[in-house]
Amino acid sequence: MITVVRADTPLILAFPHGGTDLAGLDDRFVSPWRARHDADWHIAALYDGLVEATTIATAVSRSVIDVNRDPSGASLYPGQATTELCPTTTFDGDPLLAGAAPDAAEIARRREAYFDPYHAALTAEIARLRDRHGRVVVHDCHSIRSRIPRLFDGALPVFNIGTNGGTTCDPALRDAVAGVCAASGRSHVVDGRFRGGWTTRHHGAPARGVHAIQMELAICAYLPEPDLPTGADWPPAYDPIHAAPLRTTLASILQACLEFAR
Structure with missing residues (x-):
């Protein structure tokens, strides 16, 4: 369920939410479509080939277990709407499960099977690259619908840079990435609604x-996004032409990450 593609540059691209595999638990959800609704659709295709980097991805849907949540179950965004380690609702607040929420034993099983291997792989790759380079950058790759009233007001900026208040990376890296975003002419924010996950x-x-x-x-910056996604129009197909302008900016962002690390 975990795919690691190694490179020797000091950059890791992590994809925690691109998976749609329901791990044989299809009947536990209201519907398979709803269980896959909040995936980071086509995120790997969006980043593919932009730069030489190690990639780490899980095939498991975030509806089975979210590998970017605190494994203790503590909220990463206290006081704000969010989804759990093993989600019970979609981002919109719609019921996700056909029956009861997974109990402690089931959550522990999912964590051991899917969560722990993902972070063990990431830890191993960080260690491998730290042995070769003085610094390593982990670029955690995500996407989300631009309008989800339950989670945030109005339209989300195109680029949402998360450093947990400047604690997860050097300010020089944060500023370099923000500078590329600003130069693109598209909207961006640093440590706004999404400050960085687990x-x-x-x-x-x-x-x-x-x-x-x-x-x-x-x-919406790389896919045609309907106002209210339905089974007929969600997810949209990946269109390389539609995504090309964003890919150009992402390539510059990743190059800035490499220049910082080097």
Whole structure:
């Protein structure tokens, strides 16, 4: 369920939410479509070939277990609407499960099967690259619909840079990435609604040469996004022409990450 493609550059691209595999639990959900509704659609295709980097991805849907949540179950965004380690609702607040929520034993089973291997792979790749380079950048790749009233007001900026208040990476990296976003002419914010999830907060350790940054993209920047997605129009097909302008900016962002690490 975990795919690692190794490179020797000091950059790791992490894909925690691109998977749609329901791990044989299809009947536990209201519908398979709803269980896959909040995936980071086509995120791997969006980043494919932009730069030489190690990639780590899980095939498991975030509806089975969200590998970017605190495994203790504590909220990463206290006081704000969010979804759980093993979600019970969609982002919109619609019921996700056909029956009862998974109990503690089931959550522990899913964590051991899917969550722990993902972060073990990420830890191993960070260690491998730290042995070769003085600094390593973990670029955590995400996307989300641009309008979800339950989670945020209005339209989300295109580029949402998360560093958990500057704790997960050197300010020079944050500023370099923000500078590329600003130069693109598209909207961006640093540590706004999405300040970085478990990946950046857990693995980011600037004092030890590990600099983690989350990039949450408004999905409308590379996919045609309907106002209210339905089974007929969601997910939309990936269109390389539609995605090309955003890919150009992402390539510059990743190059900035490499230049910082080097």
